[in-house]
Amino acid sequence: MARIDYYHDPAAPNANSLVVGSSAIVTDGENRILLQRRSDSGNWALPGGTMDIGETLAESAIREVREETGFDVQIERIVGVYSDPGHVFAYDDGEIRQEFSICLACTIEGGSLRVSSESTAVEFFALEDIAGIKIHESIRIRIRDYLDGKPPVLS
Numbered sequence: 400m401a402r403i404d405y406y407h408d409p410a411a412p413n414a415n416s417l418v419v420g421s422s423a424i425v426t427d428g429e430n431r432i433l434l435q436r437r438s439d440s441g442n443w444a445l446p447g448g449t450m451d452i453g454e455t456l457a458e459s460a461i462r463e464v465r466e467e468t469g470f471d472v473q474i475e476r477i478v479g480v481y482s483d484p485g486h487v488f489a490y491d492d493g494e495i496r497q498e499f500s501i502c503l504a505c506t507i508e509g510g511s512l513r514v515s516s517e518s519t520a521v522e523f524f525a526l527e528d529i530a531g532i533k534i535h536e537s538i539r540i541r542i543r544d545y546l547d548g549k550p551p552v553l554s
Contacts, residue, residue: 457474
């Protein structure tokens with residue numbers, strides 16, 4: 400399903416849904432951050448997705464990372480809660496979703512790197528290389544908040 404991200408855009412359509420989601424900052428032994436190139440937008444992004452009924456937020460984040468990257472992870476901490484009403488996603492089925500994502504810092508426990516149907520590539524990036532890739536500003540904010548290491552951000 401195609402998706403358009405609107406970020407503080409006055410031409411953005413009004414949201415008609417709100418769904419709980421998670422995203423994960425997963426690092427390797429060299430402190431590189433795991434990103435996937437989304438098949439719906441072409442942007443590099445953190446692994447993550449929506450929470451399913453019957454699972455906890457932690458379970459959803461662990462599942463999404465496994466499905467999208469092939470890695471099993473352990474959650475270390477909450478990076479932040481992101482619920483900016485100025486950030487909406489328009490899907491081609493008519494859903495306009497307001498952002499609501501809880502970002503978690505994770506470490507790898509097992510598995511191996513693989514690409515899913517939701518992405519065209521999955522790679523680890525050194526921090527200095529992230530500045531030069533196509534990535535949405537909301538993901539850059541999460542990475543900055545992760546690197547700050549302060550108590551969870553609520554935005």
